[in-house]
Amino acid sequence: MTGIITKTEALIQVLRDRLARRALGPGDRLPSIRRFAETMNVSPSTVVEAYDRLAAEGVIRARRGAGFYVADANMPPMKVAQxxxxxxxxxxxxxxxxxxxxxxxxxxxxxxxxxxxxWMPQNALRKGLRALAKADGTVLTNYAGVQVPDTLLRVLQTRFAEESLPVAPDQIMLTGCASQALDLICRLFLNPGDTVLVDDPGYFNFHALLRAHRVQIAGVPHGPAGPDLDAFAAALQQGPRLYITNSALHNPTGATISPQVAYRVLSLAAKQDLIIVEDDTFADLEPEPSPRLAVLDGLNRVLRIGGFSKTLSASLRCGHVAGRSDWIEALIDLQVATSFGGPSPVAAELLAGVLTGGSYxxxxxxxxxxxxxxxxxxxxxxxxxxxxxxxxxxxxxxxxxxxxxxxxxxxxxxxxxxxxxxxxxxxxxxxxxxxxxxxxxxxxxxxxxxxxxxxxxxxx
The missing domain is CATH 3.90.1150.10 (Aspartate Aminotransferase, domain 1)
Known part of the structure; x- marks a missing residue:
């Protein structure tokens, strides 16, 4: 009958899904026939048939007396969405x-x-583009360097100083966007299987990106004053490596963390050696600054990421990370390895021009x-x-x-x-x-x- 699959076909699909999610990788040993049969509640003969069919396709291979292993070739493409x-x-x-x-x-x-x-400052962007047309040829043709351009560095340092957060030049770097900043941080600090705390509810693309890094996601209930402290403390018992959050204008709730909750979060994080990633993409949409974990922490265990896609242009891809100098140095090396430098010099120069043009x-x-x-x-x-x-x-x-x-x-x-x-x-x-x-x-x-x-x- 159409639509009905056999137990063997269902078992094969389970294995294909594990391969696609990289739960099994090249050279990994598959569960023994007896153990897999018990786990899946099927007969050993069903497992044997499934393994034999995948071996015939070259997806797995048998080693005499040692079981079945994932073949080095013929791996299906990694499907992040799965x-x-x-x-x-x-x-x-x-x-x-x-x-x-x-x-x-x-x-x-x-x-x-x-x-x-x-709603976006299109006139300022067009004016900046006209100015860029007369820029030095290196801006228009060269790769980006690893240092933040002087003009944009001064802008960012001034903005941080207004919050009483001094940031040295070696404590800040540019990225293609805030999402790329988070991706680099995940590459630096996480291994597959690690646990990461996120707000529940929280920004859904955080969850998507973490799935791409093959980590475990643990949600912490989030309310009008920030994360629930009892739930946060309990979640720390799972040994998470990172906590990713918005302190102000939280996405999606719009909440702002209270000073009391902020101090307690930092205290709990310090005891568990937890690194915090504070996404401050919405900072400029807040009429007056509110408590920030990065400010209270002094960029000791908090990495602050941000960008201007919400207030200037989502097409102008340029974000930044501020943090400890040794972490920034390591993130720059990762950025060079994965994208051979920072964001487009054209984007960085245009951003600096608009921010210093007097209309922002x-x-x-x-x-x-x-x-x-x-x-x-x-x-x-x-x-x-x-x-x-x-x-x-x-x-x-x-x-x-x-x-x-x-x-x-x-x-x-x-x-x-x-x-x-x-x-x-x-x-x-x-x-x-x-x-x-x-x-x-x-x-x-x-x-x-x-x-x-x-x-x-x-x-x-």
């Missing part, structure tokens, strides 16, 4: 990201993580005003639908909203996608899938009445 626990497509980070990045013309994206084009602070003030109005407006439009934010953030463009009892936001997102509306359901942000009643809305992308009509229809 790593970790299987997730429903509507809450899978890879599928949600790809929907947002490849949206069809005319689609609405209240679930995306960026501002509309019209005015642009930020305008963003703060527009976003404040948008948060209030969207909250008012959602209220009649029974959808309410759990808190009003101090800034930024996210509202983390609770839906009425009995509603699964993944179903809402699936329904609205048929109307060309791309949403971000709660469980895509939750490694424990405990946020089915929640959804993240981008208030800057919520002007169309179509969105509210589609939500109402989906909830009916």
């Amino acid at each position: 790593m970790g626990a299987s997730r429903d497509r509507d809450i899978d980070p890879f599928w949600v990201s790809r929907q947002a990045l490849s949206a069809a013309p005319g689609s609405l994206q209240p679930g995306c993580g960026w501002l509309p084009e019209a 602070r005015k642009h930020l003030a305008d963003l703060h005003r527009r976003l404040s109005l948008a948060r209030k407006r969207v909250t008012a439009h959602l209220a009649p639908l029974g959808i309410a934010p759990i808190l009003q953030p101090r800034g930024g463009f996210y509202l983390w909203c609770r839906f009425p009892d009995g509603i699964d936001t993944a179903e809402i997102a699936r329904h609205c996608l048929g109307d060309g509306i791309i949403l971000a359901p709660g469980n895509v942000f939750s490694p424990t899938e405990s946020a089915s009643r929640f959804m993240r809305f981008n208030v800057a992308q919520m002007d169309s009445p179509r969105i509210y009509a589609a939500l109402q229809a989906a909830m009916a």
Whole structure:
């Protein structure tokens, strides 16, 4: 009958999945026939047949008297999306990201993580591009060096100094973006099988990237004042290597860590030799600075990453990492090995030009005003639908909203996608899938009445 597979075929698929996820690699020994049969609750003859069929394909090979081993050749391509626990497509980070990045013309994206084009400083960017056309030929043609260009270095040091965080030149480096910064940090500190703490809910692309590094993800409940301290302390018993978080304008909740929670997190981390990665991508969207782990820690065990994709241009790929000088030195070596230098000199020079051009602070003030109005407006439009934010953030463009009892936001997102509306359901942000009643809305992308009509229809 169509659609029914045999026990042998099911067993073969299990093994293929392990190979694709690199749970088994070239030269690894497969479980013994007897042990695998007991584990999978099948007969030894079923295991023998599965192994024989894979051996005939050249995927595995038998060694007389020593068992079966993964062949050095014919390994299937590594499928990052299949790593970790299987997730429903509507809450899978890879599928949600790809929907947002490849949206069809005319689609609405209240679930995306960026501002509309019209909100960005296009005139300043065009002016900077015209200036770059007259730049020295080395900027236009050469590889990037490993040092931060002087102008951009001064800008970044000044910004950190305003938070009382002195950063020496050897404590900062440029990356292609904040995500690349995190990738380099994972390469430096993690091995497959290590445990990493993340906020629950937390930014879903953190989870996707960690799956690519083949590590275990442990979620820590996150609330209006930061991570739950009891849960954080309990999670430390798993021996995690890293904790990745947003201290301010948390993604997706919009929360800001309290000073008391920040101090306690650092104290617990110090006792367990835990390294903290503080993603501060949304820093410029906060009207006034709030507590930062990197500032309180003095860049001892905290690495701070950031970029300007949220306030200047997502097309202008340039991020940065600040941390201990020995860690930055090691990260630079990794960057040279993996991408032969830092981000494009064109991107770095354009970024420096816009940041020093005199219009950036005015642009930020305008963003703060527009976003404040948008948060209030969207909250008012959602209220009649029974959808309410759990808190009003101090800034930024996210509202983390609770839906009425009995509603699964993944179903809402699936329904609205048929109307060309791309949403971000709660469980895509939750490694424990405990946020089915929640959804993240981008208030800057919520002007169309179509969105509210589609939500109402989906909830009916």
